Amino acid sequence: MSASAGLAGPPVLLEPADLHASLRDPALRSMNFLNEVANRFPKALSFAPGRPAESTFDLADLHRYLDAYARHLVERKGYDTVRVNRELFQYGRTKGIVHELIARQLELDEGIVVDPDAVLVTVGAQEALWLVLRALRATEHDVLLAVAPTYVGLTGAARLLDLPVRPVREGEDGVDLADLRAQLRAARAAGQRPRALYLVPDFSNPSGRSMPLETRRRLLELAAREGILLLEDNPYSMFRSADADQLPTLKALDTGHHVVYLGSLAKTCFPGARVGFAIADQPVAGGGVLADELSKAKSMLTVNTSPVSQALVGGLLLEHGGSLLRANERQIAIYRENLHCLLRGLADRFDGVPGVRWNTPDGGFFVVVTVPFAVTDELLEQAAVQHGVLFTPMCHFTEDPAATRQLRLSCSSLTPAEIEQGLDRLAALIADRS
Numbered sequence: 001m002s003a004s005a006g007l008a009g010p011p012v013l014l015e016p017a018d019l020h021a022s023l024r025d026p027a028l029r030s031m032n033f034l035n036e037v038a039n040r041f042p043k044a045l046s047f048a049p050g051r052p053a054e055s056t057f058d059l060a061d062l063h064r065y066l067d068a069y070a071r072h073l074v075e076r077k078g079y080d081t082v083r084v085n086r087e088l089f090q091y092g093r094t095k096g097i098v099h100e101l102i103a104r105q106l107e108l109d110e111g112i113v114v115d116p117d118a119v120l121v122t123v124g125a126q127e128a129l130w131l132v133l134r135a136l137r138a139t140e141h142d143v144l145l146a147v148a149p150t151y152v153g154l155t156g157a158a159r160l161l162d163l164p165v166r167p168v169r170e171g172e173d174g175v176d177l178a179d180l181r182a183q184l185r186a187a188r189a190a191g192q193r194p195r196a197l198y199l200v201p202d203f204s205n206p207s208g209r210s211m212p213l214e215t216r217r218r219l220l221e222l223a224a225r226e227g228i229l230l231l232e233d234n235p236y237s238m239f240r241s242a243d244a245d246q247l248p249t250l251k252a253l254d255t256g257h258h259v260v261y262l263g264s265l266a267k268t269c270f271p272g273a274r275v276g277f278a279i280a281d282q283p284v285a286g287g288g289v290l291a292d293e294l295s296k297a298k299s300m301l302t303v304n305t306s307p308v309s310q311a312l313v314g315g316l317l318l319e320h321g322g323s324l325l326r327a328n329e330r331q332i333a334i335y336r337e338n339l340h341c342l343l344r345g346l347a348d349r350f351d352g353v354p355g356v357r358w359n360t361p362d363g364g365f366f367v368v369v370t371v372p373f374a375v376t377d378e379l380l381e382q383a384a385v386q387h388g389v390l391f392t393p394m395c396h397f398t399e400d401p402a403a404t405r406q407l408r409l410s411c412s413s414l415t416p417a418e419i420e421q422g423l424d425r426l427a428a429l430i431a432d433r434s
Contacts, residue, residue, distance in 0.1 A: 020160070022156075022159040022160045022162075025156070025159050027152055027155040027156045027159055028156045028159065028160075030152045030156075030396040031152055031153070031156065033377065034048055034049075034392060034396070037380060037381065037384060037390060038390060040384070041384035041385070041388075041390065043388060044383075044384045044388045044389055044390045045388060045389050045390070045414065045418055045421060045422035045425060046389075046390040046391075046413075046414075046422075047389070047390060047391045047392075047408075047409040047410050047411070047414070047422055047426075048390045048391055048392045048408075048410060049410060049412075049413060050205060050267075050365045050366065050410045050412055050413075051271070051410075051412060051413040052266070052267050052270065052271065052331065052412060052413065053331060053334050053335070053338075053412060053413055054413065055334070055415075056330050056331055056334070057270065061316075062312055064315065064319070065311070065312045065313075065314075065315025065316050065319065066088075066308070066311055066312055066315055067315070068314075068315035068316075068318045068319050069311040069312070069314040069315040069318065070084055070088070070311070072314065072315075072318050073087060087307060087311075088307050088308055088311055089307075090307070091303060091304055092304045092305070092307040092310075093304065094295045094298055094299045094303070094304050095117070095119070095120050095121065095291065095292075095295045095298075096119065096120065096121025096122075096277070096304075096305055096310060097121070097307055097310050097311075097314075098121060098275075098310045098311075098313060098314040098317075099116045099117070099119040099120075099121055099277075100116045101313075101314050101317045101318070101322065102116075102119050102121065102263070102277055102317075103115070103116040103119055104317075104322045105317055105322050105323060105324055106263075106279070108321075108322050108323045108325075109238070109323055109324055109325045110237075110248075110249055110251070110252055111248060111249075111252045112249065112251050112252045112261070112279070114251075114279050114281055115281065115289075117289070117291070118279055118280060118281035118289050118290075118291045119277055119278075119279055119291065120277060120278045120280060120291045120294050120295055120298065121275065121276075121277045121305045121310060122275075122276045122277055122278060122298065122302075122305055123274050123275075123276070123302050123305050123306075124264065124266065124271075124274045124275065124276045125233065125235065125262050125263060125264035125266070125276030125277075126153055126157070126276070127276065127298070127301070127302060128262050128263070128276050128277060128278035129153065129154060129157055129231070129233070129262055130157045130160075130161070130301075131278065131294045131297050131298055131301070132196075132231060132260055132262070132278060132280065132294065133157055133158055133161050133163055134161055134297050135290065135293055135294055135297065136163075136195040136196055136229070137161050137162070137163040137195075139193070140162075141191060141192055141193045142163065142192070142193050142195050143163070143164045143165070143166055143187050143192040143193065143194055143195065144158055144163050144164070144165050144166070144194075144195060144196055144197075144198060145165070145166045145167075145168050145180065145183055145184070145187075145194055145196070145197040145198070145228075146158075146165050146166070146167060146168065146197070146198040146199070147167075147168050147169075147170050147174070147175050147197070147198065147199040147200075147204070148167035148168060148169065148170060148397070148398045148399075148400065149170065149206050149207055149394060149397035149398035149400070149403060150165075150167065150198070150397055150398065151200065151205050151206070151233070151397070152396055152397060154198050154233075164192070166183050166186075166187055166194075167183075167398065167399070167400075168180045168183050168197065170204070170207060170209060172209075173211060173212055173215040174199070174201055174204065174209050174210060174211030174212070174215060175197075175199060175211065175215065175219060177215070177218060177219065177222060180197065180219075180222065181222070181226075184226055184228070194226070194228050195228060195229065196228055196229035196230065196231050196260070197223070197228060197229075197230055197231065198231040198233065199211075199230065199231070199232065199233070200232075200233045200234070200235075200236070201216065201232060201234070201247075201249070201250055202234060202236055202237035202240075202247070202249070202363070202364070203236040203237065203239065203240070203361055203362070203363045203364020203365070203366070204236075204364075204366075205235070205236070205364075205365070205366060206366055206368065206392065206394065206397045206408045207359070207366065207368055208359055208361030208364050208365075208366040208367055208368060209359070209361065210247070210361070210362060210363070210364075211247075212247075213247050213248070216247070216248070216250055216253060217253065219250070220250065220253055220254060220256075220258060220259075223258045223259075224256055224258055228258075229258060229259070229260055229282070230250055230254075230258055230259045230260070231259075231260050231262060232249060232250045232251055232259050232260070232261050232262065233262045233264075234249055234261065234262065234263060234264075235263075235264040235266065235267050235268075236267065236363065236364040236365060237249065237363075238268060238324065238325060238328055238332060239267070239328075239331070239332055239335040239336070239363050239364055239365070240362055240363030240364075241336055241339065241340075241362045241363050242336060243362075244362035244363055249261070251279060257281055257282045257283065260278060260279065260280050260282070260290070261278065261279040262276070262277075262278055263276055263277045263278070263279070264276045265277075265313055267331075267412075268324045268327070268328055268331075269312075269313050269316055269324075269327075273306075273309040273310075273312050273313055274305075274306070274309055275305060275306075275309050275310060275313045278291065278294060279291075280293075280294055335363075335364075335365065335411075335412060336363075337416060338411040338412065338414065338415075338416065338419060339361070339363065339364070339365075339367075339411055341411070341416040341419045341420070342367055342409060342411040342419050342423075343358075343360055343367065345419060345420055345423040346358050346367070346369070346423065349423055349424075349426075349427045350427070350430075353430070353434075354372065354434075355370070355371060355372025355434065356369065356370065356371055356372065356430060357369075357370050358370065365410045365411060365412040366408055366409070366410055366411075367408070367409045367411070368394060368406055368407070368408055368409075369406065369407050369408075369409060370402075370405055370406050371405055371406070371407065371430055371433070371434075372405065372433075372434055373405065373433045373434065374404050374405060375393045375394065375395065375404065375405060375406060375407045376393060376395070376404075377393060379393070379433075380392075380393060383425075383426075383429050386429075386432075387425045387426070387428050387429045387432075388425050389422050389425035389426050389429065391407040391408060391409055391426070392407060392408040392409075392410070393406075393407055393408075394406035394407060394408055409426075
């Protein structure tokens, strides 16, 4: 008799209603949909993903970075061969093993001075974001605020955690402070407890907008008065135009521990490493800081961040004197040229075209284009089939009605020649639809 002979009955069929409600939420479908569209139309020129330029990738770099980090363990930390092998092959410290190098990089490049023990190294910035939201969602009354339009990874993570998100208007200065105050009042009137505001102050995804220095200072003052945290996500600040000033991050201006800083090394190192981090130096009553509390949750989620991935990132930092600005000189030049090419190309094709306009960021990867027709997922598929071009409908980032006629263009992963060709295809689409 076979082992399965005694089994009977129909196969398992799970009902969607018996799974967590967030799995049916449009926010969780957005990322998969956009990835699938790109995979289904590989010949289409894609302005959709905010991916780093692959022209800077070199397999030999990985071996060199790993060797550099291993030498660091021997020469700087005094490890013997057994301990080096254990550091790289075994489960590692939950809070990470390159926290000191990250703290040094932040001081060199951003002017952020932080105790390395307040740095939690994570599996990408997405895990850092999820852990912070998990910690802040203490009761059913807690609510998160987010500058809208909002990165879909934030919206999706919050919904997985049953954490409501209240949108705050972005405005011309990166956040509308009057609307933020109004949303705080409305949340409290509804019996909710606002915990934090999520934002990307530098070249935001998806809008490309940046926050002026005075607005940063006023926002910090407001956060202190209102008793909320600021979740500062900062993947793009290094990639600014040559004539754009480097503004201090919110964390660099933060003297009262009001800012939790979310760092991604996907754009400045490489996404395949899947390394990010959180600076969570907020004191916790009874001792320790928020990073210690986040590490408890991480130990039950991913246990630790891959030591090999951390070693690759650490080796890159060591090779460039601890500075990501030095490590990204080629990338900065590429993204500057690409953004200039995109903005010049839009002007060449659409200046004076009725109903077509766009913003002009001083850096980053993204430009938002407004058009005189609805930009839907169905239109995106038509654009791929009929014109061989892809973009991101802005309706994936906000429920603002104005976004239904907007699309996001990302210029990071294309060459200037591909940008020009892609804009020709976009111009043909706009001419057809108009």
